[in-house]
Structures are given as structure tokens and as C-alpha cells.
Amino acid sequence: xxxxxxxxxxxxxxxxxxxxxxxxxxxxxxxxxxxxxxxxxxxxxxxxxxxxxxxxxxxxxxxxxxxxxxxxxxxxxxxxxxxxxxxxxxxxxxxxxxxxxxxxxxxxxxxxxxxxxxxxxxxxxxxxxxxxxxxxxxxxxxxxxxxxxxxxxxxxxxxxxxxxxxxxxxxxxxxxxxxxxxxxxxxxxxxxxxxxxxxxxxxxxx
Amino acid sequence: xxxxxxxxxxxxxxxxxxxxxxxxxxxxxxxxxxxxxxxxxxxxxxxxxxxxxxxxxxxxxxxxxxxxxxxxxxxxxxxx
Numbered sequence: 001x002x003x004x005x006x007x008x009x010x011x012x013x014x015x016x017x018x019x020x021x022x023x024x025x026x027x028x029x030x031x032x033x034x035x036x037x038x039x040x041x042x043x044x045x046x047x048x049x050x051x052x053x054x055x056x057x058x059x060x061x062x063x064x065x066x067x068x069x070x071x072x073x074x075x076x077x078x079x080x081x082x083x084x085x086x087x088x089x090x091x092x093x094x095x096x097x098x099x100x101x102x103x104x105x106x107x108x109x110x111x112x113x114x115x116x117x118x119x120x121x122x123x124x125x126x127x128x129x130x131x132x133x134x135x136x137x138x139x140x141x142x143x144x145x146x147x148x149x150x151x152x153x154x155x156x157x158x159x160x161x162x163x164x165x166x167x168x169x170x171x172x173x174x175x176x177x178x179x180x181x182x183x184x185x186x187x188x189x190x191x192x193x194x195x196x197x198x199x200x201x202x203x204x205x206x
Numbered sequence: 207x208x209x210x211x212x213x214x215x216x217x218x219x220x221x222x223x224x225x226x227x228x229x230x231x232x233x234x235x236x237x238x239x240x241x242x243x244x245x246x247x248x249x250x251x252x253x254x255x256x257x258x259x260x261x262x263x264x265x266x267x268x269x270x271x272x273x274x275x276x277x278x279x280x281x282x283x284x285x286x
Contacts, residue, residue, distance in 0.1 A: 035262035181218040188253045
């Protein structure tokens, strides 16, 4: 697959060319989104081998079903749905003998906790190198429980809408919203450790 | 009057800018007077922004080359 001439091509054109059997165009679509799909698959499955399977299956299915892709949504949104389905299947297969499932109703009621309240610097991420920052952000997301992690990943990292996230995960919109709120607040709390303004004590405002 | 708990409940919609105008006005009135909720809103907003800006790591070479091989094989077999 050669891609050099396709690098800046418009997505709609690439999809149309791929449908016509242009493998270079399809190769460019793969290259454009493979990083995001692999990341998403790793976030959902928490397993590199499974994530690699999901990555391959996603683009394989995308290729096989290109004819079914409706031009009214973004290509990225379409392959994200394929990827999420594949990743969830892996997860369910692995967890059949465990109690936690992504579809399980979880209590997101009253215990939205806020333990630490400290202001952050204006651009808190500037304090860290790119690699350090990546490590901090990854560790924080990994430490979320899977139901929160998957919602946060899709909504705030992969930037799907609430409705798309609900559809992809088979959840109701209110369930996505309450899980997202919990995830955001938990991450905020975890990151406060690194990003709070120097000299500010926790509970300074209490 | 809105409580801090009410504020937290609406925080995501507020930050996603999908709270309706009346609710939004109440939330803004609340944070103007409640430094704790102001900090929570500000730091949660920054949390979201930091993650949105996070680019994926480049895909490992071995993973990419296995992906491309698998796809080439599939393409060579023809579309079903």
C-alpha cells in the first residue's frame, strides 16, 4: 500500500476511492486512524493482545462492509462503532465468569465524592514533559473502574457524543451521563495531586 | 438557591454547554459565590481539555506491520 500522494486527501474522497477498490486510499484511511483505534481498543480491553486483535478485526470488517457505510456519519465514527463492538465482545468473553460487566447497572447515586479542592495552575501540563504528562494521564485513566473508564475514553478522549457513547456501549443516555460525571470527578481528583498550584494546600478554601 | 450538591449534579452538562439557559444562569450564580464549586468546575474543565488534547502514541511498528499484512492478505482474497 503506497500512501504518499494520499496524505492530505479528503476523507470522503478516500472512502469513495476505497469503495472502488483503491487499496492505497484504504491504506491511508487505516494509517489515519490506526493509532486512535488501537488506543481505544487498549482502553476498553486493558490487554495489548486483545487490542491488536480488535485493531485488525476493525479494519478488516471496515473493508468488508465499506458498501454499508452511509456517508451521513463520519468514517471515524463508523469505525469507532465497529471497534467498540469488537472490544466489548472480547471483554465479555473474558469476563463470563466474573461479576463485572459493562452493561451492569452500577450505583452512581449520591456518593459523587469530592475530597480534594485545590486550584490548578493556568496551564498545569506545562510543568511536565510530554512523556511524563502522558504517563500521568494514562495511569489516572487506567485506575478508573471499567464502566467509568469506557465511558470517559469514548466521550472525552475519542470525543464521541453522549448519544454515540450510549449507543456504542448499549447504555442509556442518563447512565452515560452519570458515569461520565463520576469519571471526570475522579480524574480531576487524581490529577489535582500533580497539577495543583504550588503553595496551595488542599482544603485551602474550606 | 442551588446547593453544592445540585451544582455537582449539573456539572457535566454545564461544562459540555448543554445545560439550558435557566439552569446555566443558576449554576453561574452559584459559582460566583462558592469558591469550592468554582475550583471544582475550573479543574474539571481543565481535566477534560487535557485529555482531549492527548494524541495517541504512535502505533508500535510490529503491530502496524502485522495489521498491514493481515489487510493485504484480506484484500488479495477479494471483497466478499
